[in-house]
Amino acid sequence: MIFRLVYTIFKLFPQREKTTFVASFGDNVYYVAKELQKYDYGQLVILKESNCRTDFDKFDNQVTKILNFETLNLVHFIKGIYHLATSKVVFVDNYFGFLSAVDFKENVTCIQLWHAAGAIKQFGLMDPSIYTRSERAVKRFKEVYQRFHYVVVGSEKMATIFRKSFGIDSNNILRTGIPRTDFFFESQKHQEIVQTLQTENPIIQNKKVLLYAPTFRDGQLTSFDLPLNLEEMYQELKDEYILLLRLHPAIKSSFKNVYPNFVVDVSSYENLNELLLIADCVITDYSSIPFEYSLLRKPMIFFTYDFEDYKKKRGFYEDYEKNLPGPMVRTTEEVINVIQQHQFDLTQVEKYASEWNQYSRGKSSENLIKILYQEQEQYEEALTP
Numbered sequence: 001m002i003f004r005l006v007y008t009i010f011k012l013f014p015q016r017e018k019t020t021f022v023a024s025f026g027d028n029v030y031y032v033a034k035e036l037q038k039y040d041y042g043q044l045v046i047l048k049e050s051n052c053r054t055d056f057d058k059f060d061n062q063v064t065k066i067l068n069f070e071t072l073n074l075v076h077f078i079k080g081i082y083h084l085a086t087s088k089v090v091f092v093d094n095y096f097g098f099l100s101a102v103d104f105k106e107n108v109t110c111i112q113l114w115h116a117a118g119a120i121k122q123f124g125l126m127d128p129s130i131y132t133r134s135e136r137a138v139k140r141f142k143e144v145y146q147r148f149h150y151v152v153v154g155s156e157k158m159a160t161i162f163r164k165s166f167g168i169d170s171n172n173i174l175r176t177g178i179p180r181t182d183f184f185f186e187s188q189k190h191q192e193i194v195q196t197l198q199t200e201n202p203i204i205q206n207k208k209v210l211l212y213a214p215t216f217r218d219g220q221l222t223s224f225d226l227p228l229n230l231e232e233m234y235q236e237l238k239d240e241y242i243l244l245l246r247l248h249p250a251i252k253s254s255f256k257n258v259y260p261n262f263v264v265d266v267s268s269y270e271n272l273n274e275l276l277l278i279a280d281c282v283i284t285d286y287s288s289i290p291f292e293y294s295l296l297r298k299p300m301i302f303f304t305y306d307f308e309d310y311k312k313k314r315g316f317y318e319d320y321e322k323n324l325p326g327p328m329v330r331t332t333e334e335v336i337n338v339i340q341q342h343q344f345d346l347t348q349v350e351k352y353a354s355e356w357n358q359y360s361r362g363k364s365s366e367n368l369i370k371i372l373y374q375e376q377e378q379y380e381e382a383l384t385p
Helices: 002-010 027-036 074-086 097-101 128-132 135-145 156-166 179-185 187-200 230-237 272-278 289-296 307-314 332-341 346-356 364-374 376-383
Strands: 018-023 043-048 064-068 089-092 109-112 150-152 208-212 241-245 263-265 281-284 300-303
Touching: 002 074, 002 097, 018 027, 018 074, 027 043, 027 179, 027 364, 043 074, 064 074, 097 135, 109 364, 156 346, 179 272, 179 289, 179 364, 187 272, 208 272, 230 241, 230 332, 272 289, 281 289, 289 300, 289 346, 300 332
Parallel strands: 018 043, 018 089, 043 064, 089 109, 109 150, 208 241, 208 281, 241 263, 281 300
Antiparallel strands: none
């Protein structure tokens, strides 16, 4: 009610030539805002949530204003509502409950830059937990989804998922590709990043790199036990490999590294995509990492030790086991065996990359800006499968 009241008051103010971003994950916002800075379309405002890792400080502060969008910073929060109420274009990169209290002016365009290029777990209206929610909560979810004029996708598979998950139709889908995937086509920049990471972490220079990046599980905020047996990994792989460990940012408990010559904790490293460049193999589970990592055509392992329980609680969009671009294992021993025997089929990775990155070809940010701000006649093409 308070948000709605403040927004309604600010809505009476004159609208400006301005684009406002609301960033929870931030990487898609970063690429779109970076591209938008090349043009003169008015002020850019980035409302950054406290859990957003992306660093926007390098942006031109003459063009871009960055605010901490959280209630603990009341001044910035109120300013953020003002910018939302007076902007012509609004980008969001996650589900934001406050959108249910927003009544955009008729000429405002709201674009959802969802934080994942693909989907394994069910979410939105397809999330199994929706059936245990109150009618009021479900109504609020639908009100938020109805605020999206467009949802950006990188593939037709994801377009189908969004239609079901958000209750939207084909006219709400923009097939421009996922902005942050532009990174994977910047080959010259890749060399510089790899050299920098190797200089900063000499331990990875002469060995192959494994990256373990598990997804977040409920109940891990204050208590977390690493399912991968690091002692076994160390004993079997230490001579040839280095293990990078990246825990989910939501996990609060600290990790004690007893194998500093084998394990490198990169949980606080801002840019995951940069870490993917130096990884010879990724070990993950139900995360969205494989959708973009597949663009590098490298092997991956799916360590799904809790598969039955996770499937029951979260649900999957399709047959999880049959569509993975790498072997699915349940134990540390199996992880080690797959690595030592090199049991990978890179043709599966190639197929996976093509399916989920159908429209992501290196110019996704540019395509999106052109369609929204410049070449209005291209709307029809971007909306057509």
